[in-house]
Amino acid sequence: MVTTPVNAMERVRAAIWGHLVGDAIGVPYEGRPPDPARVVEVRQYGTHHQPAGTWSDDGALTLAMLDSLTAVKFDPDDQAQRMLSWFDEGTYTPDGDGPFDIGVTTRAALDRLRRGTPAIDAGGDAERDQGNGSLMRILPVALVGTAQDGVYVERAHLASRVTHASPICQVACALYVLIVRELVADPAVAADNMLIRAVARLRAVYASDHPGFASVLDELLAHRASLRRPGGGWVLDSFWSALGVFATAKSYRHTIERAVRLGHDTDTTAAIAGGLAGLRWGQSGIPVEWISALRGKDIVMPLIARLV
Ligand SMILES: [Mg+2]
Numbered sequence: 001m002v003t004t005p006v007n008a009m010e011r012v013r014a015a016i017w018g019h020l021v022g023d024a025i026g027v028p029y030e031g032r033p034p035d036p037a038r039v040v041e042v043r044q045y046g047t048h049h050q051p052a053g054t055w056s057d058d059g060a061l062t063l064a065m066l067d068s069l070t071a072v073k074f075d076p077d078d079q080a081q082r083m084l085s086w087f088d089e090g091t092y093t094p095d096g097d098g099p100f101d102i103g104v105t106t107r108a109a110l111d112r113l114r115r116g117t118p119a120i121d122a123g124g125d126a127e128r129d130q131g132n133g134s135l136m137r138i139l140p141v142a143l144v145g146t147a148q149d150g151v152y153v154e155r156a157h158l159a160s161r162v163t164h165a166s167p168i169c170q171v172a173c174a175l176y177v178l179i180v181r182e183l184v185a186d187p188a189v190a191a192d193n194m195l196i197r198a199v200a201r202l203r204a205v206y207a208s209d210h211p212g213f214a215s216v217l218d219e220l221l222a223h224r225a226s227l228r229r230p231g232g233g234w235v236l237d238s239f240w241s242a243l244g245v246f247a248t249a250k251s252y253r254h255t256i257e258r259a260v261r262l263g264h265d266t267d268t269t270a271a272i273a274g275g276l277a278g279l280r281w282g283q284s285g286i287p288v289e290w291i292s293a294l295r296g297k298d299i300v301m302p303l304i305a306r307l308v
Contacts, residue, residue, distance in 0.1 A: 007282075008184070009307070009308070010282055010283060011184070011187055011278070011279050011282050011283075012143050012184060012279070012307055013283065013304045013307055014278040014279065014281075014282045014283040014285070014286065015139060015143060015180070015183075015275045015276075015278040015279045016062070016063075016066065016139070016140070016143070016275070016278070016300065016303075016304050016307075017278055017283055017286060017291065017294075017300070017304075018252060018274040018275055018276075018277050018278020018279070018286060019058070019059065019062055019139055019271045019272075019274045019275040019278065020055045020059045020062070020063075020271075020274075020294060020300065021256070021274060021278075021286055021290050021291055021294055022255075022256050022259065022267075022270035022271045022272075022273060022274025022275075022277070023055040023056055023058045023059040023267045023268070023270060023271035023274070024052075024053050024054055024055045024056075024059065024267075024290075024293070024294055024295070025040065025041075025042065025256050025260065025267075025270055025290060026256070026259065026260050026266035026267030026268070026269065026270035026271065027046065027047065027048055027050055027054060027055070027056050027101070027266075027267045028043040028044065028045065028046025028047055028048070028050070028052075029043075029046060029047065029260050029263070029266040029267075030046075030047040030048065030056075030101070030264075030265065030266050030267050031047050031263075031264065031266075032047075032263045032264075032266065033263045033264075034230070034231065034261065034262055034263040034264075035261055035263060036261050037261075038257075038260060038261045040256060040257040040260045040261065042289060042290060042293040048100050048101055050100070051295065052293050052295075053094075053293035053294045053295045054094055054097070054295050054296075055094070055271075055294075055295075055296065056100060056101040056267050057099060057100070057101045057102055057103070057106070057133075057136070058136040058137065058267060058268050058271040058272075059092075059271065060086050060091075060092040060093050060099060061083060061086060061092070061106075061136070061137035062136070062137045062139055062140060062271070063092040063299065063300065063303055064079065064082040064083055064085070064086055064091070064092050064137070065079060065082075065137050065138070065139075065140040065141065065159070066140040066143075066144070066303050066304070066306075066307075067082055067092070067303055068082050069140050069141070069144040069145075070144055070303070070306035070307065073144075073145070074141075074155050074158075074159075076119035076120050076158050076159060076161070076162050077118070077119045079119065079159060079162055080113045080119035080122065080162050083106075083110060083113070083162070083163075084110060084113060084114065086099055087099055087102070087107075087110050092299065093296070094295035094296030094299065095295065095296065101267070103131050103133040103233075104128075105123070105124045105128070105129040105131050105133055105163060105164060106133045106163045106164075108124055109122045109123050109124060109162060109163040109164075110122075110163075113162075119161075119162045120158050120161045120162065121161070121165075122161070122162055122163065123160065123161045123162055123163045123164045123165035123166075123169075124163075124164065124165060124166075125164075125165035125166045125167075126166075127166075129164060129165070129166055129169075130164070130166045130168055130169060130234060130235050130236075131164065131169075131233050131234065131235060131238075132172075132233050132234070132235045132238035132239070132265065132268050132272070133163055133164055134159065134160035134161075134162070134163050134164035134169050134170075134173055134235075135160075135164075135169065135172050135173055135176060135235055135238060135239060135272060136238075136268045136271055136272060137159075138156055138159060138160065138173040138176055138177060139176075139180065139275045141155050141156055141159055141173075141177050142176075142177040142178075142180035142181055142184070143180070143184070143307060144307065149178065149181075149201050149202075149204070149205050150205050150208070150209050152174070152177050152178065152181065153174045153177070153178070153202065153205045153206075153209070153210070154209070155177075156170065156173040156174040156176075156177045157170040157173070157174060157210075159173065160173040164235070166235075167212075167213060167216045168216055168219065168220060168235060168236065169235050170213070170216075171202075171213055171216045171217050171220050172220060172235050172236065172239045174202055174205075175198055175199065175202055175217070175220065175239075176239065176272070178198040178201050178202055179194055179195065179198045179243075179276070180275065180276065180279065181198070181201075182194045182197055182198050183276060183279040183280060184279065187279055187280050187281075187282075188280070191243075191246065191247035191248070192247075195243070195247075199217070199221065202217060203217065220236060220239070223236040223240060224240050227240055227241065229264060230244075230262045230264075231259070231262025231263050231264040231265060231266065231269050232264045232265060233264065233265040233268065238265060238268060238269060238272065239272070241259070241262055241269050241273075242259065242269050242272035242273040242276070243273070243276075245258035245259045245262070245269070245273050246273045246276045246277055246280075249277065251277075251281060251285060252274070252277040252278065252280070252281045252285040252286050252287070253285075253286075253287050253290075255270075255273050255274065255276075255277040256270050256273070256274055256277070256290075258273075259273045259274075
């Protein structure tokens with residue numbers, strides 16, 4: 001498949017749309033049990049009592065990351081300030097409605113940031129802090145600018161550490177970023193090849209720059225065959241669930257349906273998978289009625305216009 005530069009940029013922007021739409025579709029279903037026959041559609045109210053088409057923390061913090069990266073390049077302290085702006089002032093939320101669905105690890109990190117802890121030291125690294133709260137906002141790190149693999153990996157680690165400092169969270173973010181880079185290079189890449197190549201690139205970076213992380217990557221890879229709870233909020237359940245629903249999906253819609261049918265952390269699984277599916281199938285692959293229903297497009301448009 002040949003992609004023109006225009007087509008490639010449309011797909012990069014569609015990654016953001018795909019993430020936001022996946023989040024918004026998943027929000028009303030969050031916390032439900034799995035249901036393989038669940039009808040997945042635009043709904044209002046539900047779990048968080050939100051109007052239809054409202055993205056949650058996943059979407060807002062992804063937009064905060066995108067805003068930071070396109071405004072000041074890579075600066076975790078700036079990322080942290082924009083996260084506080086989301087939490088305190090409702091920035092990056094549709095109509096400024098304000099935040100909802102905030103993870104406990106993120107909330108604790110924001111408290112530390114407010115007390116003056118440097119951004120890259122603010123994240124928790126206890127076992128209970130191994131949630132998907134940094135993975136869900138890491139997508140723009142892969143989309144803004146071009147860099148060597150080692151730079152992408154370092155950025156993914158540091159961006160994770162603002163809220164989630166556990167090595168397993170940092171490694172999940174780094175692998176997701178390199179997977180996104182594979183899709184940017186070839187949107188039609190077979191999912192198995194995409195993963196194999198991204199893992200090989202990450203192994204190479206760890207061998208030279210971060211030898212202590214190689215065993216953490218092995219731990220992440222070993223978890224693939226034994227999820228604790230598909231669709232759950234633990235970072236490795238979340239990573240492999242999102243990758244799994246995307247890898248064998250036939251379309252963007254199919255990806256999101258499968259993510260939401262897993263139940264539990266539906267919005268985050270759908271957001272993480274939706275970013276990949278947006279790249280694969282482009283903006284025209286996102287169901288029209290889903291993107292029409294998305295609130296806050298006036299916030300998104302100027303931010304994604306800065307993706308060049
Ligand atoms: Mg959420």
